[in-house]
Amino acid sequence: MYHPLPLYIGLRYTRAKRRNHFISFISGTSMVGITLGIVALIVVLSVMNGFHKEIQQRILSMASHATLTDPYGGMSDWREILEKVRAHPDVVGAAPFVEVQGMLVNGSQVSGALIRGIQPTDEDQVSDLRREMTRGSVDDLVDGEFRIILGRDLAAFLGVGPGDKVTMVTPQVSATPVGIMPRLKRFTVSGIFEVGMADYDRNAAFIQLADGAKLLSLGDAVTGVRLKLTDMWEAPRLAREIAYDLGGVYRLVDWTQVHSNFFSALAMEKRMMGIILFLIVAVAAFNIVSTLVMVVTDKQSDIAVMRTLGISPGRVMGIFMVQGTAIGLIGTLLGMVAGVILALNVEPVVGGIESLFGIHFLDPSIYYISELPSDVHLSDVIGIGAGAFLMSVLATLYPAWRAAKTQPAEALRYE
Structure with a gap:
């Protein structure tokens, strides 16, 4: 069966057990960081959507x-x-x-x-x-x-x-x-x-x-x-x-x-909260940069051998882009699925935490509601997933470019 060479080698590097376990740890934390950032972003925005919907209903019940x-x-x-x-x-x-x-x-x-x-x-x-x-x-x-x-x-x-x-x-x-x-x-x-x-x-x-x-x-x-x-x-x-x-x-x-000023303020609040929380995803995505830089350093001899066998710099760059993209894609998909599941069940989850620790997050006498509302918007989920994946792809460009610039003679000098 035909396999595109950069895709085949890149996915194999992703699955392989590396000699340097620290690189594996950094790669895993990058994936987990992207997942947790997306989960937090989806849940928080869904809860904000729920609050906004609740406020709209209460205003329009009288207006x-x-x-x-x-x-x-x-x-x-x-x-x-x-x-x-x-x-x-x-x-x-x-x-x-x-x-x-x-x-x-x-x-x-x-x-x-x-x-x-x-x-x-x-x-x-x-x-x-x-x-x-x-x-x-x-x-x-x-x-x-x-x-x-x-x-x-x-x-x-x-x-x-x-x-x-x-x-x-x-x-x-x-x-x-x-x-x-x-x-x-x-x-x-x-x-x-x-x-x-x-x-x-x-x-x-x-x-x-x-x-x-x-x-x-x-x-x-x-x-x-x-x-x-x-x-x-x-x-x-x-x-x-x-x-x-x-x-x-x-x-x-x-x-x-x-009510234009009020609803404009709510929309602005949601946008700013989204930007702030998206920084969590950005930090996790930039961890992919450090992961791939260490992988490129660890694979210097492999890169040199591939170059001497005639693989072009563009294909070498593609190999490491595939590896970093795979980390981002898996983290993004896991985060989207886990975020939607948690957002749809945020009320029982919060209720369980309140029962376990004996605390009450929403006092009805203060907030007028006793339950945490959540309203998942498909557009939010898709936008968050697309943004996280795009950031993960961009994070692979510099390390992959470094790998493509590797000189075989320099890399094999001390082998």
Whole structure:
């Protein structure tokens, strides 16, 4: 059977038991280093993907995929707008809302909050507020009762619970005999919700839509309409289509614009962590350089004999490139397989470590989650494997070039 000479000899050198056991040890540690570096990189990036996915789900459980508002003031024709957008094939749900930045007061405790007026039945179409309720119900928001639902941390800061009273202070003002006064209204706390995100648990409150419209003197108008789309990742394109269908009169903002800074920061964090961890693979790959340099020194006489038999410098270079590439390829494949297996089973592995050592990595009272999320992306695995293999190949070039430059007479002088 025909075997390409550089491939045949290079693989034989890889399998052969060398006289110098230290070279074998360095070669083995290079392979193990590449494997461990790839495993660490795949697992860490998968866990970061899991955290990012968890954060996205929690944000989008309360935030709409797109928000439709009138840039010139309140939206008075919102009922007609609801009918039109709900007829769009890519709109799953739509709900009207009123929104204002205000202050909530209880005794000496004062806190700013984003106060949103909703219709409970319509709100179910665009958010998971009902599911996030820990005390009370969304249905307790009844027109004219002036009830309010607070985030868990906001309620704790104000020191209130269901049945207690809070005073809402809005930017609107009222003319009184004593002058211009901010508009105040007492609300009864009817429920508490918990999303697991400080933006909502600490800074958000919900009231009934009609109560909010009265408070803001909007009459029959609302601030806008919130939309839930069939594909959240296509929100920018779908939002433009819907805005165009409505004649371009209304302003439509999708979730990627509202949370662009936050998600850009998460993406940057993942990239930087990937670069830092890839240095582990780089160090292991550079160990291949030292391994092959020692192999070339150890095989000086063999190289000289091959050169005298007529093997070209290019083929000699190929022999040692094959040997180093084989080390990198085996380490890369082992790392990819082990990394994917560990990433898919990171939760039971972490649970076993916690049980064995009696520690707890994720305190639910701090992180809001008790399990380590993991989301393996095929693109990450392939990219990591390709990068590690390419680095291993590049690491073979200098030692292989040194081997090709060996002069037979010099190498055999003292043999």
